[in-house]
Amino acid sequence: MTTRVDRRPGHRAWAVLVALLTAFAGVLVVLPAPARAATAITINGSSGGRVFDGVGAISGGGGNSRLLVDYPEPQRSDILDYLFKPGYGAAMQIMKVEIGGDTNSTSGAEPSHEHTRGTVNCDRGYEWWLMGQAKARNPNIKLVGLSWGAPGWIGNGNFWSTDSIDYLVAWLGCATSHGLTIDYLGGWNERGRDLTWYKNLRSALNSRGYPNVKIVASDEFGWGTADDAQRDPAFAAAVSVVGSHYVCGYRSAQTDCPSSATAVNSGKALWASENGSDDYNGGAPALARGINRDYIDGKMTAYLNWPVIAAITPNVPWSTTGVAVAPQPWSGYYSIGKNAWVMAQTTQFTAPGWRYLDSSTGYLGGNRANGSYVSLKAPDNSNYSTVIETMDATSAQDLTFGVTGGLSTGTVHVWSTNVRSSNSADHFVKRADLTPTNGSFSLTVQPGYVYSITTTTGQGKGTAVSPAQGALALPYADNIDSYATGREAKYLMDHQGSFEVVGCGGGRAGQCVRQMSEQTPIFWTSGHAEPFTLLGDLNWRNYVVSTDVMLEKSGYAQLIGRATNYNHEGPQNLNAYYLRVADNGSWSIRSNNTSGNQRTLASGSTAALGTGRWHQLTLTVNGSTLTAALDGTTLGSVTDSTWVAGQVGYATGQGVPAQFDNLSITPLGGGSSPTGQVRGSGSNRCLDVNGQSQADGATVQIWDCNNGANQTWTATSSNQLTVYGNKCLDAPSSSAGARVRIWSCTGAANQQWRVNADGTITGIQSGLCLDVNGAATANGAAVVLWTCNGGSNQQWIRS
Structure with a gap:
């Protein structure tokens, strides 16, 4: 039939x-x-297109690279290789650095090269070192300088002044003294523009030996700079690059990335001069879209991610942003994120000076949901690379390529990153080569990937491996004498003002830490904090912190204990205890929080400390008892249980120079017990069984700490967290978002937890973090499993 x-x-x-x-x-x-219909792409070397300026990131805005310089070898070099070394990791092609201004600019404060008018020190801070390390690995990397805040002497508080131009020229001179050539210079980050100032800056650069430094304007949101350039030819002549921030939307998926018709037609290079602000793993899909779509949609030829790295402790805002995290120089621990490998899919296959091929660039099948592709050719007019992203695709797609216009028809190398995978073995993978036939070849691309196809070679994936995490052990002491003048003491992270190593005053030999900001700075943040700096481990609990202090003028100095989180828009809003002493002898023990609610817990008066005289200041935090002492004599004691663990630090009044020496932190008994409360770092509320229920399935939340039986947890030797003696913290599934509960203990893997040195608690079965849903802080907020991201809602303190 x-x-x-x-x-x-x-x-x-x-x-x-x-x-x-x-x-x-x-x-x-x-x-x-x-059969699936194939999408045809012609890679045409004769196509017109703009010159590619590079993909890179920002060190600054602020303090986000701080701890990197304190890392031991070989880990420090390994991290730097992953960031900058061609053929190894992110292979950054541009790095923008903050021109330090002695004031907080998001994740910390960076020191100025000129704290006071006319006194320039080119060895301050770590940005010179970082630029040098980047250049040593990639001599072709482009360097950019930009100010966030500035010392208050500039223009008597007015950034748009001749003072700031002189200040920036002095900074360029410092770069020269370090053997560095700065390629681009900006104005004032996200704080508007003064057209006359930019014209005057261009004139100053031309007349004072820096005619080749190009000006970027104006590092704001939107493209109004291009409109101003159209109206003002002299301003247009001063500016080489129009730079805009978050062109696809702030912390967006980066699906649509337009500029403006005026910008495109301005004749200027267009840059996405700050993007990102996303987790070093979670931000990878947006990064993959944005690098391609900035050019496709808006003809932007540079993409700068904020920041380079999160080399900061977990209590600092944005503690997991960048392409890597490096929060523990004492253990050497670091982690390279998916962002690094997404970036590598462009940077390891192109170079500044290559040219986009507009007719070989677009959306797969003309549909944004399928993904995007950009093609670039090398200056030799033979080699080329095409970068393809399929972040939003739902199925495989067959692509056919035809090569024409004089480009090489030789072997095509293929590399890919599976952005949807958390397995590092799926990131930056060399795939089978393709051999074109008469200039044609085919490739099937899977959803959620970035692919690079290229005729170039030299790509590679670094093999260095991080050591395990570990706590910063107590006792800890630093006499400050081992550092060069102008540097920062090990692990000390400035968050406002500038705490710098200098020769000691007051008749003391050796080196001391001095707060250098002698007047109110030109702030960048909306919250105007007084100078403070922090050091240490968030899990330090009961200890005696002691330091020598000398006030140089009338005012007060402070010793900080149990410091945890602060609000980056108001960095004075720090969760911590403070011991404050003033030159007139007044003293107080204070508590502050991220809402800026400062409480005086105890206060009094003692003999005047005066100025120019050294004194020993001691704060003891032992359980709920806080004790202050001066020169070995107890000033007072008070009971308060608001903060149970955290870092130490120094602080001063605004504009008060003071010196500190001989830091000492000594542990006390009564450390972390296997049984006690589990307190959320972000909320300062306790892990709590809802309604004091003892029934299987009762949900877990956060609630005001009250020492109830439903808040008393025991960490067992079998990795369980038990409550009521016979109920275990239990995850009903291994999925992100699963709400944790209590259940009769069974010994199963879903009831086993790892309490980590960085304050996180991870499920052994799921690998996910114990998380307060939505970073909520209110009573009753649900506790769930979630992908670990370093947020304060995933930090826990056992007491």
């Missing part, structure tokens, strides 16, 4: 019919799936 089957499009039942008929004949027929 012969059967005719209509296989025309639209007759989807044909396969079913054939199966039925052949079954009757006793024959099993397996029919192939209908």
Whole structure:
């Protein structure tokens, strides 16, 4: 029997019919799936397109690279290789650095090269070191300088002044003294623009030996700078690059990335001069879209991610942003994120000076949901690379390529990153080469990937491995004498003001830490904090912190204990205890929080400390008892249980120079017990069984700490967290978002937890973090499993 089957499009039942008929004949027929339509892409070397300026990131805005310089070898070099070394990791092509201004600019404060008018020190801070390390690995990396805040002497508080131009020229001179060439210079980050100032800056650069330094304006949101350049030819002549921030939307998926018609037609290079602010793993899909779509949608030729790295402790805002995290120089621990490998899919296959091929760039099948592709050619007019992202695709796509316009028709190398995978083995993978036939070849691309196809070689994936995390052990002491003048003491992270190593005053030999900001700075943040700096481990609990202090002028100095989180828009809003002493002898023990609610817990007066005289200041935090001492004599004591663990630090009044020496932190008994409260770092509320229920399935939340049985948890030797003696913290599934509960202990893996040195608690079965849903801080907020991201809602303190 012969059967005719209509296989025309639209007759989807044909396969079913054939199966039925052949079954009757006793024959099993397996029919192939209908073929997918292929998307054709022509890579045309004759296409016009703009010159590519590079992909890179920002060190600054602020303090986000601080701890990197304190890392031991070989980990420090390994991290730097992953950031900058060609053929190894992120292979950054541009790095923008903050021109330090002695004031907080998001995740910390960076020191100025000129704290006071006319006194320039080119060895302050770590940005010179970082630029030098980047250049040593990639001599072709482009360097950019930009100010966030500035010392208050500039223009008597007015950034748009001749003072700031002189200040920036002095900074360029410092770069020269370090053997560094700065390629681009900006104005004032996200704080508007003064057209006359930019014209004057251009004139100053030309007349004072820096005619080749190009000006970027104006590092704001939107493209109004291009409109101003159209109206003002002199301003247009001063500016080489129009730079805009978060062109696809702030912390967006980066699906649509337009500029403006005026910007495109301005004749200027257009840059996405700050993007990102996303987790070093979680931000990878947006990064993959944005690098391609900035050019496709808006003709932007540079993409700068904020920041380079999160080399900061977990209590600092944005503690997991960048392409890597490096929060523990004492253990050497670091982690390279998916962002690094997404970035590498462009940077390891191109170079500044390559040219985009506009006719070989666009959206797959003309549909944004399928993904995007950009093609670039090398200056030799032969080699080329095409970068393809399929972040939003739902199925595989067949692509056919034709190469023309004088480009190489030789072997095509293929690399890919599976952005949807958390397995590092799936990131930056060398795939089988393709051999074109008459300039044509095909590739099937899977959803959620970035692919790079190229005729170049030299790509590679670094193999260095991080050591395990570990706590910063107590006792800890630093006499400050081992540092060069102008540097920062090990692990000390400035968050406002500038705490710098200098020769000691007051008749003391050796080196001391001095607060250098002698007047109110030109702030960048909206919250105007007084100078403070922090050091240490968030899990330090009961200890005595002691330091020598000398006030140089009337005012007060402070010793900080149990410091945890602060609000980056108001960095004075720090969760911590403070011991404050003033030159007139007044003293107080204070508590502050991220809402800026400062409480005086105890206060009094003692003999005047005066100025220019050294004194020993001691704060003891032991359980709920806080004790202050001066020169070995107790000032007072008070009971308060608001903060149970955290870092130490120094602080001063605004504009008060003071010196500190001989830091000492000594642990006390009564450390972390296997049994006690589990307090959320972000909320300062306790892990709590809802309604004091003891029933299986009762949900877990956060609630005001009250020492109730439903808040008393025991960490067992079998990795359980038990409550009521016989109920275990239990995860009903291994999915992100699963709400944790209590359940009768079974010994199963879903009831096993790892309490980590960084304050996180991770499920052994799921690998996910114990998380307060939505970073909520209110009573009753749900506790769930979530992908670990370093947020304060995933930090826990056991007491």
